[in-house]
Amino acid sequence: VNRENVRYWWQSNANWVDHSKQQGAxxxxxxxxxxxxxxxxxxxxxxxxxxxxxxxxxxxxxxPKLERLGEGLPEWFQQDGAPAHFATVVRDWLNDNFPNWIGRRGHVEWSPRSPDLSPLTSFSGVY
Structure with a gap:
């Protein structure tokens, strides 16, 4: 909340302001x-x-959703370099479950400035 844009109006104590509200979106x-x-x-x-x-x-x-399809696992799994995607437990699990994956320290290193991958910078998903 930007306090400059918020106005409080009371008929009684005009100096009291409730600061207990959560700030930020x-x-x-x-x-x-x-x-x-x-x-x-x-x-x-x-x-x-x-x-x-x-x-x-x-x-x-x-x-479980991939297994229910019955078409095997995707050949490639792509994710960006977000900190949660870069966690050791995630990388170890991806190494064990996907033959090829693109990401930070993946089988194919994530290249955030590549013109081929730039449109997907906010995308994390399965190919």
Whole structure:
């Protein structure tokens, strides 16, 4: 909340201001994956995204959906260099489950300035 743009009006004590309100915008993280003609998600994260919460989504939500399709795993998995994606537990799990993956310290290093990958800088998903 920008206090310069907020005005409080009371008929009684005009000097009292309630500062107990939460400042700053509420945020939500959304993850969506694309593969062939399939869309996986969106998956919503209300809390701060950590390597553990991201890994839990991959294991508990994404993998069962991929297995239900019965078409095997995608040949490539691509994600950007977000801190949660770079967590050691996530990279170890991706190394064990995907033959090829693009990302920070992945089988193919993430190249954020590549003209081929730039449109996907805010995308994290399955190819």
């Amino acid at each position: 509420q945020t939500i993280m959304v993850w969506c994956g694309l593969w062939k003609a399939y869309v996986f998600g969106p998956f919503f994260f209300d809390e701060h995204l950590t390597g553990e919460t991201y890994l839990a989504m991959l294991k508990d939500q994404l993998m």
